[in-house]
Amino acid sequence: MIKPGVLVISHGSRSDSWVALVEEAVSSLADRSHLPVVSSYLELVDGKLIQDGITALEDQGVTDMLVIPLFVSSGSTHVDEIAYAIGAKAEPDMETDLAPFQVKSRVHFGMPFDDDNDIAAMVWDKVKALSVEPSREVILMVGHGSPHELFWRRWEKIMASLAQRVEQVSGLRADGALLNPGNVQEQVKAWQKRGYEVIVAPLFLSKGYFTEKIIPERLDGLLCRYSGDTLLPHPRLPDWMLKQVEHLLGSLKL
Numbered sequence: 137m138i139k140p141g142v143l144v145i146s147h148g149s150r151s152d153s154w155v156a157l158v159e160e161a162v163s164s165l166a167d168r169s170h171l172p173v174v175s176s177y178l179e180l181v182d183g184k185l186i187q188d189g190i191t192a193l194e195d196q197g198v199t200d201m202l203v204i205p206l207f208v209s210s211g212s213t214h215v216d217e218i219a220y221a222i223g224a225k226a227e228p229d230m231e232t233d234l235a236p237f238q239v240k241s242r243v244h245f246g247m248p249f250d251d252d253n254d255i256a257a258m259v260w261d262k263v264k265a266l267s268v269e270p271s272r273e274v275i276l277m278v279g280h281g282s283p284h285e286l287f288w289r290r291w292e293k294i295m296a297s298l299a300q301r302v303e304q305v306s307g308l309r310a311d312g313a314l315l316n317p318g319n320v321q322e323q324v325k326a327w328q329k330r331g332y333e334v335i336v337a338p339l340f341l342s343k344g345y346f347t348e349k350i351i352p353e354r355l356d357g358l359l360c361r362y363s364g365d366t367l368l369p370h371p372r373l374p375d376w377m378l379k380q381v382e383h384l385l386g387s388l389k390l
Contacts (some may be wrong), residue, residue, distance in 0.1 A: 138388060141172035141198030141241075142381055143189050145218060146206035146341065148177030154342045155181055157368040158206065164374035169381050172196045178214055186218070187237050194240055201241045202384040204377055207248040208339055208367075211282055211291030215248050230284060244387060246380040250294050254376040255367070256301035262365040263337045267308065274309040274332040275302055276323055276360075278351055279339040281314030288317060295339075312339075315346065320354040334360035342368045 166173035176189030224245035295312030
């Protein structure tokens with residue numbers, strides 16, 4: 137007999153408020169999915185790491201684990217190593233220190249945010265209060281990126297596709313920039329040279345070091361609009377997770 141359960145995996149943080157926002161979104165998913173749902177973290181959250189989550193679901197009799205990687209992009213090395221360690225792929229695309237987890241159930245691995253329409257709508261919701269004259273503005277999404285070429289190429293491809301979706305939902309121009317490799321200042325200056333006002337949207341799950349320190353440092357001396365608002369909290373995130381669950385459930389023979 138098949139018994140599905142949901143394992144939501146995010147990076148984790150030492151910040152209680154960061155973790156609380158994730159837990160709130162996962163709790164909303166649990167209320168709506170009517171399945172066992174457990175949140176887990178790659179690091180920094182004692183007692184709620186990935187192996188803890190796997191064990192918690194399997195102790196409830198879960199036979200098929202629907203894994204939702206709560207990460208911004210498939211360009212994340214963390215998504216790659218987690219998929220390998222949990223048994224969703226035979227080998228990682230880059231060497232990792234993450235040891236394979238102990239998993240008895242069948243694993244069905246979902247997708248990170250990438251260029252989903254819900255995420256595009258969330259990006260626009262977070263910055264639209266900064267828009268004054270749409271015809272002269274561009275939304276510049278800033279993502280983490282990666283120093284490894286294979287992964288930052290994935291980031292670039294996803295950002296370009298997401299920018300198109302943000303344009304459709306907002307009516308503004310949209311583009312992307314990455315902290316790794318660092319092209320934030322270059323992108324801002326390029327759009328300003330074309331006569332656009334730049335609205336900077338941090339493409340991060342929740343507020344933290346990168347949104348509160350690194351991005352402002354990269355924008356120092358540049359005339360642009362930046363609120364620092366991240367994707368969480370937002371009511372559409374549980375919607376996105378529920379769609380992931382429904383898609384993965386569709387692959388099961390219930």
